[in-house]
Amino acid sequence: MSESEKIPVAILGSTGMVGQRFLSLLDDHPRFRVTQVLASSRSAGMRYAEATRWGLPTEMPAWARDLVVGDANALPDEGRVRLAFSALDASVAREVEATYAEAGIFVVSNASAYRMDPEVPLVVPEVNADHLDLVRSQRFGQGGIVCNPNCSTIGLVLALAPLHRAFGVEEVAVTTLQAASGAGYPGVPSLDLIDNVVPFISGEEEKLALEPAKILGTLEGDARGIAAAQIVVSPQCFRVPVIDGHTLSVSVRLAGDPGRDEVLRAWQDAAQAVPLRYTSAADRPQPRLDRDFSGGMGITIGRLRPCPVLGFRFVALSHNTVRGAAGGAIATAEAVLARGLLQGGSEGR
Numbered sequence: 582m583s584e585s586e587k588i589p590v591a592i593l594g595s596t597g598m599v600g601q602r603f604l605s606l607l608d609d610h611p612r613f614r615v616t617q618v619l620a621s622s623r624s625a626g627m628r629y630a631e632a633t634r635w636g637l638p639t640e641m642p643a644w645a646r647d648l649v650v651g652d653a654n655a656l657p658d659e660g661r662v663r664l665a666f667s668a669l670d671a672s673v674a675r676e677v678e679a680t681y682a683e684a685g686i687f688v689v690s691n692a693s694a695y696r697m698d699p700e701v702p703l704v705v706p707e708v709n710a711d712h713l714d715l716v717r718s719q720r721f722g723q724g725g726i727v728c729n730p731n732c733s734t735i736g737l738v739l740a741l742a743p744l745h746r747a748f749g750v751e752e753v754a755v756t757t758l759q760a761a762s763g764a765g766y767p768g769v770p771s772l773d774l775i776d777n778v779v780p781f782i783s784g785e786e787e788k789l790a791l792e793p794a795k796i797l798g799t800l801e802g803d804a805r806g807i808a809a810a811q812i813v814v815s816p817q818c819f820r821v822p823v824i825d826g827h828t829l830s831v832s833v834r835l836a837g838d839p840g841r842d843e844v845l846r847a848w849q850d851a852a853q854a855v856p857l858r859y860t861s862a863a864d865r866p867q868p869r870l871d872r873d874f875s876g877g878m879g880i881t882i883g884r885l886r887p888c889p890v891l892g893f894r895f896v897a898l899s900h901n902t903v904r905g906a907a908g909g910a911i912a913t914a915e916a917v918l919a920r921g922l923l924q925g926g927s928e929g930r
């Protein structure tokens with residue numbers, strides 16, 4: 582496909598940790614072409630290379646350097662883009678994303694503002710792409726909003742979905758060890774995090790308690806709502822001095838009392854369609870060794886063993902800014918295209 586045939590996209594919050602991942606992952610994307618970068622009024626008017634403190638080990642894409650950063654709070658230029666990926670600070674996402682959607686733009690968001698809105702699909706594409714059909718009856722005119730879940734939720738749901746399909750998940754206790762990059766830049770002050778573990782991430786436990794049941798829920802008959810799964814989640818969230826990669830220590834009660842081999846088989850079967858691997862190494866997964874599995878889009882699970890309280894326990898790990906943010910949102914946008922929701926702008930709806 583030539584560059585001019587690709588779908589023009591905007592990145593809202595392009596200068597932040599997740600925004601940079603978007604630019605990097607969309608470099609040479611077969612269907613999407615970044616034509617607009619937006620951020621706060623602090624960055625607006627500057628060249629992208631000047632406005633951004635690039636923090637990735639790969640080079641800033643050459644085409645991005647001279648793009649002039651727009652103000653995300655200004656009205657979108659009509660007809661300039663059909664899709665916007667949002668990596669906006671949560672404090673401004675609600676208003677800006679609605680403005681974009683009402684201007685006929687399809688927004689795929691990493692921010693939490695609309696995740697639990699009953700009209701908005703909360704999507705992990707390998708798990709619940711069918712929920713995208715909710716967009717057809719959304720209130721946002723010709724545009725739409727689809728949300729990417731919280732980065733810890735995504736890892737948890739990728740591990741639980743095969744078990745939920747095979748047996749039914751009833752109760753979950755999860756302790757997260759979350760990387761510093763999850764807090765954006767500059768994030769937690771170094772003197773608070775080095776040589777330390779912080780047992781609180783504002784709002785995180787509430788999101789982990791609610792989001793999995795929506796994602797693992799069922800699209801109701803007329804595609805106008807989601808019946809949440811009957812799953813109870815008890816989360817405890819910790820910030821740890823790791824750069825990238827969220828580790829989850831999970832205990833789970835499954836219906837039907839399956840054996841260990843059956844649980845392993847459920848994950849093995851899922852691995853045909855999801856970048857999921859089980860490691861039998863006693864000391865894995867580890868962030869440094871496992872976060873880049875499958876280009877950062879994979880989940881690594883290990884240490885499956887009996888739990889005397891809930892039945893089974895295991896450890897799961899995924900990359901928070903790739904699988905848990907920009908990479909996950911791009912995969913969702915690809916699913917949006919595949920379902921015909923974005924073809925030819927409004928005609929696809």
Ligand SMILES: NC(=O)C1=CN([C@@H]2O[C@H](COP(=O)(O)OP(=O)(O)OC[C@H]3O[C@@H](n4cnc5c(N)ncnc54)[C@H](OP(=O)(O)O)[C@@H]3O)[C@@H](O)[C@H]2O)C=CC1
Pocket residue numbers: 593594595596597598599600619620621622623624625653654667668669670671673674691692693730731732762763764765766901902905906
């Ligand atoms: N980091 C992660 O692992 C994950 C993050 N998320 C979510 O993604 C979003 C972005 O996170 P992250 O990249 O880490 O955050 P950063 O703080 O690194 O970046 C925030 C971005 O939002 C822009 N912004 C801030 N305030 C305003 C404003 N008033 N008006 C317009 N734009 C504004 C910033 O622009 P400027 O540079 O001009 O200030 C910047 O581009 C957040 O909603 C976060 O919760 C979701 C999953 C994982």
Ligand SMILES: N[C@@H](CC(=O)OP(=O)(O)O)C(=O)O
Pocket residue numbers: 671691692693730731732759760762763764782785788901
């Ligand atoms: N709070 C997460 C990252 C994040 O921003 O998530 P959310 O979009 O749900 O606020 C972390 O600290 O790792």
